[in-house]
Amino acid sequence: MTDLPRRLAAEALGTGLLVAAVIGSGIMADALTADDAVALIANTLATGAILVVLIALFGPISGAHLNPAVSLVFALRRNLSVGEAGLFMLAQVVGGIGGALLAHAMFDLPLIELSQKIRSGPSQWLAEAVAAFGLVAVILGGIKVQRAAVPWLVGLYITAAYWFTASTSFANPAVTIGRAITDTFSGIRPADTPAFIIAQFIGALIAMALAGWLWTDTPQRETA
Template sequence: MTAYDLPRRVAAEFLGTALLVATVVGSGIMADSLTHDTALALLGNTIATGAILIVLITTLGPISGAHFNPAVSMVFFLNRTLPARDLPAYLGGQFVGGIVGTMVAHTMFTLPILEIAGKQRSGPAQWLSETVATFGLVAVILAGVRFERKAVPWLVGLYITAAYWFTASTSFANPAVALARSLTNTFSGIRPLDLPAFVIAELLGAALAASLMGWLLKPEPVGGILSTEATP
């Protein structure tokens, strides 16, 4: 595998997060403008988000690992896949990329370049949903990398597509995306007041997944012989 230097990897994280957020926000605006049926609008938002994740992870993954998510980068830092010296640059690229993605989406739809979101997303059900959504995302990534690396783009895209519908929060599962969505007063927005609890829930879900999967994915000798079912 070709090794890319840090500036190229951070550029890939910036670009991927920007395009992800532009898709989330832009498809939400488009869907909301085409129908007054909330379920149909959410479906349009869901399909676009799942599709762009498959594309972005496939094309940019070989460069940076395609985290596009501070929670994912933190997990890879903790399991020593991402060096500590690279973590701040990854996080910066993701957060800035997310904000730029919102700006691009607004500009494409002739809205103010940034707005303060007014959509309330708060309460225990929402926080649990974000914990579950991020737990599942990180678990899917770690298991996918362990057993079927080439399938990771599809695994993540399909998981997020499903999580839009089985979680009460519609599965942000990403602190950078959550911050970016606090700057759009559209279909996909979240009030800045509700943002800290979402981020805490996301980081908690990621930490729980990292802990459980760190144990679950570590094969142990069975009767002195390593189980073949535990290896890819």
């Protein structure tokens, strides 16, 4: 197993690059088009693509959780110790904040700008629970039946979830925190982040419970 410092570095770096891609692509898209649908397509493609790359590269080092909700699930499944999970979550949040700062620096914006974009209400919270539920179910199901495909499964799921969830599928507490300090296309008002994060953890825990039953005794396969 890779030593803990390198695993934490992978989680911080991977989450940082993910947030930089989410925010940076949103800034670029917003600068190039006044059409919100076109901007969201660009933001979606960049996010899905970077997830495939990051999970493929960092998976062998840390598992490429890049998400506190995923790390919590792995700790509850005893694939990760409680102490390691706490450090993973801290590394992810720090990385996510760093990714937001990096995106701003690349586009010559103030390093921190608290978002004014309102994302609130029961439909948004439900969407975040669904987004996180689907993400964790895809990860756990993919590990069980088609491990080599997990980077693609996650990237494709998030690409789809951008469009079928009302919240555009944050599905990640660390990413949510990072997006709270950018007043750009992909931002979320800081006051709205706690409810998003709670919904994400709830969705992840429901997925964990279902996956433990649904894929019980399912043999791992190389192809679908």
